[in-house]
Amino acid sequence: MKAGLFLLVALLLAGLLVACAPVATLNALAPGNTHTVTAGVAYGTGPRQQLDVYKPARAAPRGGWPVVVFFYGGSWNRGQRADYAFVGEALASRGILTLVADYRLYPQVRYPDFLRDCAAALAWGLVHAGELGGNPQRVFVMGHSAGAYNAAMLALDARWLQPTGHKPRELAGFIGLAGPYDFLPMTNPDAQPVFFHPDYPPGTQPLEHAGKAAPRSFLAAAREDSLVNPQRNTQGLATKLQSLGVPVTVKFYDRVGHMTLIAAFGAPLRWLAPALADVADFVNGPPGA
Structure with missing residues (x-):
């Protein structure tokens, strides 16, 4: 009885956190001793072509930290990298060098210009991973919601990275959350x-672009998502990639929805779903696993 009451209260508090200034709360409660951050690094010439670098506080392993380039969601209409400091902290706390990138949004641009921005940010990460203490052979592209779409297109469709001089095969993996x-x-x-x-x-x-050459992938979603259908999208892409022999890890989480899935990376809400632990296991796991 007491356990059930505690869970109910915890869920209500989680809902309140997510409903009331969620990113401000999650960012304010993010630990500060897990990482250092370098903000506003330019990967292009425009004001929204910048990224923030989150370096783990722990010593880098031999070869350097694994690297994640993260793109946030917002229906390609809204969002800014500072709102996702809690994601940078979360991944850095697990020994992952993390780049959280802005990209241009509608109405300034439409498809496919935001993909060109994301490709430039990812290429910047591939080029500069080593000098930042990362491992250039272990660079992952990751996104949530619309950001997962962006990440998927870079990982699956070579036409976006090609103008930067890079190819999807350089990636160690693709991570898509509720994409x-x-x-x-x-x-x-x-x-x-x-x-x-x-x-x-x-x-x-x-x-359409899922092929045998796709990088190993981690695809996750809330089991119940009213915004992006998890069966059609997450399971659909997973099934297609698996049929082609691509190694895919698939996770569906209870107790979270479309937005609370990424909020569960924040320190106060990690009990909602083990998404951070699962992503960290994927990134730190052996290639091809």
């Missing part, structure tokens, strides 16, 4: 103009 990978026709009114609804350009769906 939209097969979403046409679009129903989200915020995202519709980003993709020229109803006149969608060809080749916009990550599922």
